[in-house]
Amino acid sequence: MSDRKLDVLRPTAGAAGAPMLQGTLDLMVLKTLETMGPQHGYGIARRIEQISEQALSLNQGTIYPALLRLCQRGWIRAEWGTSENGRRARFYSLTRTGKAQIGQETENWERVAATMARFLVRSE
C-alpha cells in the first residue's frame, strides 16, 4: 500500500498545462471505464477532457503509457474491436482485479485530497 501512496505524489512527466500527479490519470481512466464500459483510447481521452472541463490541459497521448501500465498491472485488458463509426480500434475494459482496485484507489485519493484540504485550510 505504501508504495501506492508515494506513487500518487510523484508528478508525471509529459503532461502539459496544469501539473498532474501520477495515479490521478490512472484513476481517471479506471473510473471512465467503470462508468462507460469498454472504450477505446480516443474515447477515454475525450471523456477525461470533458469531465475535467478543460481544467487540465491533458495531452491525449499521455493516456497511452497509462493504459499500458494498467494493462501490465492486470487491472484492465485490451481487445481489438470496431468503433461506433466502423473504424478498427483497441477497446479497453476493466478486469475483475481492476474493478476491485477502483475502490482502493478512490479511498487512497480521497485521503490525499482530504489531507491536502486540511493542510490548506490551516495554513490560510
Place this chain on the structure above:
Amino acid sequence: MSWLRMAISRCLAMFRGRTLERDLDEELRSHLEMAVEENRQRGMSEGEARRAALRSFGGVTQVRETVRVGQGLPFLENLRRDFGYALRQMRKSPGFAAVTVLTLALGIGANTAIFLLTYSVLLKGLPVPHPGQLVLYRFAKGDTTLGLSYNLYEALRERQTATSDVFAWASDATKVVENGHAELVPMAIATGSIFRTLELHPYLGHGFDEQAGERGQPLRPEALISYNFWRTHFHGDAGVLGHTLRIDNTDVPIIGVLPRGFDGISPEEHIGILLPLSFERVLHPSGAMIDNPGAVWLQVMGRLKPGVTLAQARAALSASDRQITDAADPQHMFLGTGLFGDFKLAVEPGRNGASTLRTEYGKPLLALEALCGLMMLLCAVNTALLILSRVSGRLHEFAVRSALGAARSRLIAQVLMETALLAIAGLLFGVALGWALARALVTMLTPIGHPALIDVRAGAGVVFFAIGLSIAAALLAGLWPAFRASRTAPGLDLKQAHAQRQAGSLGRWIIPTQVALGVLLIHAALLLTATFTDYAKNTAGFSNGVTFVRLRLENDNWNDQTQARKTLEIAEDLENTPGIRSAALMNMLPMHNFLSTSNYFSRDPQGNVHQNRQVWLQEVTPGYFPAVGTAVLQGRAFARSDIAGDAVCVISQSAAAYFFPGEDAVGRTITAGQSDGDPKHQSPCRVIGIAQDARLESLLQPAPMAVYALIEQEHTSFPNSILAVRASSYGLAAEAVRREAAKLLPAAPPPTLETFDQLVDENLSQQRLLSSVSGGFALLALALVAAGLYGVLSRAVTERRREIGIRMALGAQRDRIVAVLARGAAVRVAIGVVAGAALALMTAHLLQSLLYGVSVGSFGVALATLGILLGVLMLAFVIPASRAASIDPMEAIREE
C-alpha cells in the same frame, strides 16, 4: 505482485515484439483518425482538422517511444542486434570460433565426465525416500571396516536406540537360476525389516513380512525381482506374481517387483532377485554364514529416528557397544579377541548405501575433481586470451563506436553476447564429450567381463553443474575482454599505434597464470603416473604368464573327498598336458583382497618359544612355486614326494627373518597353533625353503609374512577349487582348463579365468584411473599453455613489426631482437613457474596420500615437470621468434 506481472508481460513481449509494435502504430493511427473525423464534423477543413488533432495529442513520437520502453522493446532489440552481430562475427572467423569452442568444450567435457563419476559414486543418494536419514553399521578398526555377523546384527537390532529399525543385507551370492535355462543372476538376501527401514514400496505385489528372513523364524522361500529383471525376463508382465523361480533346487514364488531404480544398496550393485536372509542356508547347506558367529558378512543399515543426528547415534552406540558385543558373543570366542581384537561397532552416514566404490574411489575422485577445476580454469583463461586478442584486434572499431556515442554498457553487452554464444556451443559439445568420457572411464574401472560397475545417468544435478560451469567459464572468459573493450579512450585508440601498444600488454597476467596452472597439473600427473608405474613394474613376488582359474565343481552326488580327488586329478592332468609348464591348486586367490591367516610360533635352540604371531597361510599343491612364479631363494621348493612324509613348509623371506632372526631358517621347525594352547592342537612343520616375499593380499598392500603348507598334508577336502596354470600361452591354458572341466562335469558352468595382467589391472584400476586422467589433463594443459604463449608472442611480433623494423634499420642485430622477445617471455614464464611451485607446495599434502613409491617433494619429478614444460614452451617460442628475426626492415617501415 504487480512487479511480477510487469516482468512477465515484458518477457512475453520478447516473443511478440513485432506484433506489439504494429498494434501500437495502428492504435495511435486510429486515435488520430477519430480525432480528425470529429474535428471535421465540427466544421474544420481537412488540414485544420488534422493539425488540431495532432496538437491535442501531443508528441506522437514521444508517446510512441514511452510506450515502447514500457513494453521493454528496446532492450530486446539490442539483444537481437547483439545476437545477430555475434553470429556474423563467428561466421567471419570460423577458425577462431572453432578453437574457442573446442577449448571450452574440452574443459567442460572433462569436468562433466569427472562430475558424472563423482555424482554417481559419491553424491547420488539411494533411490529411497529421505536417504539422508540412513546410516550404515560397520565393524571397524581405523580405516578397515568389515560387515557384521548375524549375532551382532541381532544384538544391535534389540539394543540400539538411535535408529527406528535396522535390516541386514548380503549380496555376494550369485547362483544358477533356472527359468527355462540356467543363468547366473546377481542377487541379494535381506531381512524383512528392509522394506520398513528403507520405506520401499514394491512396484508390484508386496514385500517380505517384517520378521521374514530372521534366523529364529521358519524360512518361507519368497522372492522379489528387480524392475529391470522383470522387464528383461518377464517383459513387464503384471502376471509375474505367483510365478516360481528355481534357485538351487528350491522353488521360490515371486511375490513382488522392487521399485523402479532400486536394485541394490550401493551404486555399483545391480541385483535381479531379492530373497529372505535365511535363504542363505539353502544356498550354502554346509556351513551357512548365518549360523557362524565368526562370519562378519552382513551390511547392516538403519534409519535415524526423527531429530536424531549422526553424532548422537555415535554416542549412543559407543555407550552400548560393550553390551551389544557381549550379547552377540557371550564367551568372547570371536569378538574382542584374535583377528577382531581391536574392532568396534561403528556407525557411518548411509546416504548412498554400503558402497565399496565410495571408500575405494572417494579420495581419487576428489583429487580428480580438484585437477579438473584447475583444468577448467586454464581453459577459461585460454578462452579469455583468445577473446581478448579478438577484442584488441577490434579496438579501433570499439573506439569508433564509443566516439559515435555507444554507451559503455552496450559495448560490454556485445562482447558478452559473443562469449555467451561461444560458451553455449562449448556447453553442448562439452556435455556430449563428457558423457562419452564418463562412459569410457567406467569401462576402464569395470573388471573385464563384468557388467558396468555404475550406472552413469545424469540427474538434474549434473545438467545444472554443466550449465553453471559454462556460465562461470563464459563470465570468466568474457568479462575481462568485455571490460577492456569498453575502456577504449576514443581519442587515443583511434590512433592505431596506441591501440597496438595497449594490446601488447594483454598477456602480462595471462601467461603467468597459465604457466602456474600448467606446473600444477603436470606435476600432479607425473607424480600419479610414477605411482602407477611403481606399482605395476613391481610384480610383487609373482611372475607374468600365470592364469588363475576358479572351477565350479559342484555335484550333489559327490562328497567332499570325491570333489577333492577330482580337483587334484584336474591339476595332475593339466601338468601332463603338452605346453603347460606347471599347474597347482591353492586355498586362496592371491591379490584379491582376501585374508588367510593362521597363528605360528618358533622356538629358539633352547626350546623356549621365541616368536609368535599371525601370518598369512597359503595352502598349495607341490607345483605352486613354478606355477605362480614366486622364487625360492634358499633351500628348495615342494616336491611330490613330500606329501607322504613329515609335515614340511616353505616360509617367506620376511617370515624367516622374523621367526629366526640372524639364523638359517632352513631345517628349523615352526608350529601352527597357540604356543600356550593344548599341544594336541599344535602342528609343527619343518622349513624346507625360503621364498621371496609376495604381495598375496593385494598389489597395494605390503607383502605379508607367509607360510606355505601342502594342502594335501593338511586337509582331505578343499571346497575352494582355485588353480594356477602356467602355460606357453594363455589360449593354450584356457583351452586345456575348459576341456578338463567339461570332461569332469559337463553340466557345470564354465570356469572363470583371470590372467596375471588382468589381476594387476584390477588391483591398480584406481591408480590407472588417476594416472591416465591426470596424464590427459597434463597433455591438454601443455597444449593450452603452449598455444597461449605462442598466441601472445606471435601477436606481439605482428604488432611490433614496425618497431622491430626501425630497430633493425638503426643497426640492431637479429639475435638482439630475439633476446628482447625472449626476455619478456622468460620473465612471465618465471613468475608462473614460481607461483605454480608455491601452489604445488601448498597443496602437496592433499596429494601425498594417493602416492606410493614417490614423494610429493621428489626432486626428480619437479625437474621433469620443469623440463617438459620449458621444452614445450621453447617450441612455442621458436616460431614467433624466428619470424621476428626474419622481418625485413625496409618492408616493415614502408608499411602504412
